[in-house]
Amino acid sequence: MQYQAEVTIELKAGMLDPEGTTIKRALEHLGYGTDSVRTAKKYTITLQAKNIDAARVNVEEMCQKLIANPIIHNYEIFLRELE
Amino acid sequence: MQYQAEVTIELKAGMLDPEGTTIKRALEHLGYGTDSVRTAKKYTITLQAKNIDAARVNVEEMCQKLIANPIIHNYEIFLRELE
Numbered sequence: 001m002q003y004q005a006e007v008t009i010e011l012k013a014g015m016l017d018p019e020g021t022t023i024k025r026a027l028e029h030l031g032y033g034t035d036s037v038r039t040a041k042k043y044t045i046t047l048q049a050k051n052i053d054a055a056r057v058n059v060e061e062m063c064q065k066l067i068a069n070p071i072i073h074n075y076e077i078f079l080r081e082l083e
Numbered sequence: 084m085q086y087q088a089e090v091t092i093e094l095k096a097g098m099l100d101p102e103g104t105t106i107k108r109a110l111e112h113l114g115y116g117t118d119s120v121r122t123a124k125k126y127t128i129t130l131q132a133k134n135i136d137a138a139r140v141n142v143e144e145m146c147q148k149l150i151a152n153p154i155i156h157n158y159e160i161f162l163r164e165l166e
Contacts, residue, residue: 002118008125010125020126023126023149023150026149027145027149030145030148030149032130032141032144032145033130033131034128034129034130035085035129035130035131036127036128036129037126037127037128038126038127039124039125039126039127040124040125040126040127041122041123041124041125042091042093042122042123042124042125043103043106043120043121043122043123044119044120044121044122044123045117045119045120046117046118046119047115047116047117047118048116048118058115061115062110062113062115065113066106066109066110066113067106
């Protein structure tokens with residue numbers, strides 16, 4: 001079966017987000033006030049697995065070994081079967 | 084009122100995604116086969132506006148003027164009111 005995983009990688013609360021701060025400042029220069037801007041990455045991974053549990057285990061391992069840094073990131077996985 | 088906008092910026096279909104390709108290859112080296120890996124950015128913006136329509140107009144303009152490049156990106160805005 002083919003599955004699609006949407007993985008969102010966010011900085012943990014309290015971690016500095018210099019990219020977000022820069023965008024907030026740039027928006028102010030353009031006249032758009034905001035209270036805060038936080039950035040995150042999203043990865044859309046399609047993969048083959050024998051069932052959704054196996055797909056989830058696989059994507060969890062990918063996050064832990066490569067995609068996220070568990071010291072500074074939280075991650076969230078949303079999985080669905082493709083037709 | 085305070086609103087929170089989740090803005091997702093994706094490359095348009097057909098645009099090369101070298102970061103995704105690199106991650107796909109790195110995952111293969113670790114023993115995780117995938118069919119594809121696509122990357123996107125997510126911005127969480129909190130802002131003040133007099134109503135949700137005004138907030139949407141503001142965030143649309145932020146995307147068009149600064150956050151997204153309409154030639155290569157699609158963007159999606161999900162807005163909600165913060166109590």
